[in-house]
Amino acid sequence: xxxxxxxxxxxxxxxxxxxxxxxxxxxxxxxxxxxxxxxxxxxxxxxxxxxxxxxxxxxxxxxxxxxxxxxxxxxxxxxxxxxxxxxxxxxxxxxxxxxxxxxxxxxxxxxxxxxxxxxxxxxxxxxxxxxxxxxxxxxxxxxxxxxxxxxxxxxxxxxxxxxxxxxxxxxxxxxxxxxxxxxxxxxxxxxxxxxxxxxxxxxxxxxxxxxxxxxxxxxxxxxxxxxxxxxxxxxxxxxxxxxxxxxxxxxxxxxxxxxxxxxxxxxxxxxxxxxxxxxxxxxxxxxxxxxxxxxxxxxxxxxxxxxxxxxxxxxxxxxxxxxxxxxxxxxxxxxxxxxxxxxxxxxxxxxxxxxxxxxxxxxxxxxxxxxxxxxxxxxxxxxxxxxxxxxxxxxxxxxxxxxxxxxxxxxxxxxxxxxxxxxxxxxxxxxxxxxxxxxxx
Amino acid sequence: xxxxxxxxxxxxxxxxxxxxxxxxxxxxxxxxxxxxxxxxxxxxxxxxxxxxxxxxxxxxxxxxxxxxxxxxxxxxxxxxxxxxxxxxxxxxxxxxxxxxxxxxxxxxxxxxxxxxxxxxxxxxxxxxxxxxxxxxxxxxxxxxxxxxxxxxxxxxxxxxxxxxxxxxxxxxxxxxxxxxxxxxxxxxxxxxxxxxxxxxxxxxxxxxxxxxxxxxxxxxxxxxxx
Numbered sequence: 001x002x003x004x005x006x007x008x009x010x011x012x013x014x015x016x017x018x019x020x021x022x023x024x025x026x027x028x029x030x031x032x033x034x035x036x037x038x039x040x041x042x043x044x045x046x047x048x049x050x051x052x053x054x055x056x057x058x059x060x061x062x063x064x065x066x067x068x069x070x071x072x073x074x075x076x077x078x079x080x081x082x083x084x085x086x087x088x089x090x091x092x093x094x095x096x097x098x099x100x101x102x103x104x105x106x107x108x109x110x111x112x113x114x115x116x117x118x119x120x121x122x123x124x125x126x127x128x129x130x131x132x133x134x135x136x137x138x139x140x141x142x143x144x145x146x147x148x149x150x151x152x153x154x155x156x157x158x159x160x161x162x163x164x165x166x167x168x169x170x171x172x173x174x175x176x177x178x179x180x181x182x183x184x185x186x187x188x189x190x191x192x193x194x195x196x197x198x199x200x201x202x203x204x205x206x207x208x209x210x211x212x213x214x215x216x217x218x219x220x221x222x223x224x225x226x227x228x229x230x231x232x233x234x235x236x237x238x239x240x241x242x243x244x245x246x247x248x249x250x251x252x253x254x255x256x257x258x259x260x261x262x263x264x265x266x267x268x269x270x271x272x273x274x275x276x277x278x279x280x281x282x283x284x285x286x287x288x289x290x291x292x293x294x295x296x297x298x299x300x301x302x303x304x305x306x307x308x309x310x311x312x313x314x315x316x317x318x319x320x321x322x323x324x325x326x327x328x329x330x331x332x333x334x335x336x337x338x339x340x341x342x343x344x345x346x347x348x349x350x351x352x353x354x355x356x357x358x359x360x361x362x363x364x365x366x367x368x369x370x371x372x373x374x375x376x377x378x379x380x381x382x383x384x385x386x387x388x389x390x391x392x393x394x395x396x397x398x399x400x401x402x403x404x405x406x407x408x409x410x411x412x413x414x415x416x417x418x419x420x421x422x423x424x425x426x427x428x429x430x431x432x433x434x435x436x437x438x439x440x441x
Numbered sequence: 442x443x444x445x446x447x448x449x450x451x452x453x454x455x456x457x458x459x460x461x462x463x464x465x466x467x468x469x470x471x472x473x474x475x476x477x478x479x480x481x482x483x484x485x486x487x488x489x490x491x492x493x494x495x496x497x498x499x500x501x502x503x504x505x506x507x508x509x510x511x512x513x514x515x516x517x518x519x520x521x522x523x524x525x526x527x528x529x530x531x532x533x534x535x536x537x538x539x540x541x542x543x544x545x546x547x548x549x550x551x552x553x554x555x556x557x558x559x560x561x562x563x564x565x566x567x568x569x570x571x572x573x574x575x576x577x578x579x580x581x582x583x584x585x586x587x588x589x590x591x592x593x594x595x596x597x598x599x600x601x602x603x604x605x606x607x608x609x610x611x612x613x614x615x616x617x618x619x620x621x622x623x624x625x626x627x628x629x630x631x632x633x634x635x636x637x638x639x640x641x642x643x644x645x646x647x648x649x650x651x652x653x654x655x656x657x658x659x660x661x662x663x664x665x666x667x
Contacts, residue, residue: 227523231494234522235450238544242456245547248611248661249463258611259660265615272544307622310596314637 004169008162015154022150027143034139035111038130039096042113045128046094049078050117058119074103075131083116083123101129111135171196175205185287186216222286226279233275240268277408281392281415284336291420295332297341297362297372298323304342308349316355319345323362327370327440332420340416343409344436348376351434370440380430389426390414442558444488445469447477447503448520449496457490460547474498481507486515488554491537493521493528501531508536516557520545546619552606569605571665572654575646577605586649596621597642600635604655604665613662639663 001009053061061067061080070077094115100107110129117124171194183189189212194205244265248258283289301321305312312319329337348358356377365371381389392411413436417424421441428434444466448454454470461468469484471477474497481489481503489507493500500519507513519532522543529540538557541550559567567579576585579602584591593601603620604612614635621635639655646652656664 231522234543235453238522239450239452239456241544242453242460242547245616246456246459246463248613249460255660262613262615262661265613269615306595310594310638311634313594314634 003172004165007165007169008158011161011165012158015158019150019154023147026146026150027139030142030146031139034135034142037138038111038135039113042096042111042128042130043094045078046113046115046126049126049128053119058122058124062124070103074106074108075134077101077103077110077127077129079125079127081125081127083125098132108133168198171198171201171205175201175208179205179208186212186219189216219286223288226282226286226288230275230279233279234272237268237272237275241265241272244268274408277412280412284415284419289333289336289419291331291333293332293334294328294330295334295337296326296328298326300334300338300341301345301360303338304345307342308345311346311349312358315349315352317349317352318357320357320359320361322359323372325364327362327372329420329440336416336419340413340420340438343413344374344438347409347436348374348378348434351378352376353378356433365439372438372440373435374438375433375435377433380432381426381428381434382430383428386426386428390424442488442554443467443469443484443486444490445471445477445480445484445486445515446490447471447495447500448490448492449473449494450492457547457550460551464551472496474500474503477503478506481513481515482510485513487558489515489517490550491517491519493519493523493532501528501535504532504535504537516554516561518550518553518557520550546616548603548607548610548612548616549620549623552603552620555606569602571605571608571667572646572650572652574650577602586646589649591645591649593642593645597638597645600638601642604663608665608667611658611662611664617662635663 058080062082064082066082067080068077069079094113096111096113098109099112101110101112109132111132112127112129115126117126175194179190179194191209191213193209194201196202196205244261247253247261253261298321301323305319305321308319311317345358345360352358358377359375360372361375362370362372390410390413392408414424417438423437423439425437425439426434427437442465444461446454446457446461446468448457449472451472454472458468458470469480469486471480474495477489477491477495478498491500491504495503500521504517504519507515507517516538517532517536519528519537519540520543521528521540529542532540539553541553569577569579571577574587575591577583578585582598584593584598584601599621600617603617617635639657643652643655646655654666656666658664
């Protein structure tokens with residue numbers, strides 16, 4: 001998941017949590033606020049009534065009977081009730097409670113402040129009520145408003161936060177798409193500095209550029225070095241090879257010396273091939289080859305078998321090409337792929353029994369991709385040798401019967417396979433044969 | 442045939458020179474960029490054998506320069522030990538006629554030169570006759586004995602052709618093998634494939650006429666004689 005998406009997700013979730021928390025916490029708070037607000041109003045009214053009584057005298061309100069007053073909508077009422085003399089005449093602090101009262105044949109819930117007081121030797125009860133319906137209406141309004149403010153605020157900040165994160169992370173996005181994606185080689189890297197004023201991105205970009213240019217210069221040095229090494233090693237070999245060829249043409253050369261020269265030629269040939277192999281491997285590993293062709297396996301294998309036809313006939317081997325369907329490797333180097341398959345098939349010829357067979361089988365792999373198998377009917381390879389089969393310069397069958405050339409064909413094959421992002425593996429059963437497997441992506 | 446060897450490595454230069462002189466070429470020498478540039482400008486050659494890493498400059502520039510000079514009609518063969526992969530492509534793009542990576546076989550060099558000459562003079566058919574009545578057509582890749590076709594495999598044909606091109610020379614198994622498998626890297630130097638090929642060629646030719654012209658030189662290789 002991208003950083004920006006993660007940030008946005010987290011942002012949205014935290015805001016949602018905030019809104020939920022608000023929905024949970026706001027109603028009780030609001031109702032408490034509303035109630036305390038009502039209570040305060042009741043107290044204020046009580047004080048006003050008491051003041052009125054003091055000023056005008058109790059008789060203004062109560063003449064023998066109880067006094068009651070309410071407004072038209074019955075949201076509030078005030079009653080003054082004389083208490084019987086037997087009752088407890090002691091003054092009480094005002095009490096506030098909720099109780100239903102009948103007002104004009106209608107029963108309604110009220111918030112009531114009730115107080116007992118003495119005036120002129122008599123006790124009275126003063127009740128001031130405020131309709132609970134009114135209180136609830138207030139609570140509802142407050143609650144709704146608070147929630148709306150919360151939701152709108154949350155939505156607004158989610159949006160602005162996301163927009164800001166998007167703006168802030170733009171250099172990072174650019175860094176990834178422009179500089180990192182699709183860059184497999186330093187030469188394809190873009191060194192134009194990133195446009196940003198965020199210090200962290202600036203630093204990231206700078207170190208990326210710095211590292212890439214280091215890698216590039218290392219690549220170039222390596223390339224130059226390989227070119228020099230190649231020149232330094234191959235030139236003397238070339239001189240000797242030409243000299244031996246000239247010597248062999250000398251009519252005065254005796255037979256014994258000619259034989260020595262032929263032997264020297266062989267030795268030189270071995271040296272030459274070792275050097276060339278190492279250079280080839282080094283050049284492949286240093287990405288000096290392009291992979292810019294779509295190559296069909298059948299066409300390469302046809303070329304390979306054409307080249308090797310005579311060897312197959314000489315050893316009375318039967319080769320079976322069985323690719324169903326053909327596979328086209330989209331980004332490949334045909335020459336290298338030829339070398340890889342040539343080495344595998346040529347190996348299967350060299351290490352086969354007389355009159356045996358070779359099967360080259362290609363099928364879509366069950367786990368996806370494509371699988372090419374080259375199976376011979378040779379003596380097989382002992383299990384303990386298998387892990388080292390692709391090591392450079394290792395030979396297993398010692399002695400005169402061992403065929404030449406076990407040393408470098410397979411490491412080359414492995415290197416080329418890796419270069420093409422293929423997996424080369426081997427299975428073998430002593431006495432039955434060996435199978436090399438190429439797994440294509 | 443007038444050949445200019447452009448090669449700064451003295452020993453190699455000497456060997457190539459000796460070989461070409463023995464093969465009846467007229468040979469001129471240049472050891473540096475400046476020297477080569479001068480000679481290419483003044484003289485006209487049939488061939489320039491061009492090393493790329495020269496004191497004083499890059500052989501490719503020499504090639505570019507020469508191709509801009511209309512009087513110079515020489516065929517260029519690049520000989521290099523530089524490992525750069527794109528040298529070959531660059532060289533051929535600039536108009537080189539062939540490219541031989543070092544180390545190369547002198548015989549291979551000579552047969553490439555012959556092939557270029559054939560192309561240049563528009564020789565459509567190259568017919569080589571040998572034995573009594575064998576005729577090898579290198580262009581059509583056929584071998585005939587009088588009026589009959591002799592069927593050879595691709596490798597057998599190449600081998601016979603190469604031996605004919607270097608008539609009266611002893612060719613070692615390595616030289617033959619390198620010609621047949623030149624583009625493939627193999628450390629199979631002791632293989633007896635060449636012997637089997639020769640045996641098969643002899644068997645096929647012997648059905649028509651004696652094959653004493655294809656000699657075995659014990660321990661060394663094979664030779665085609667008149």
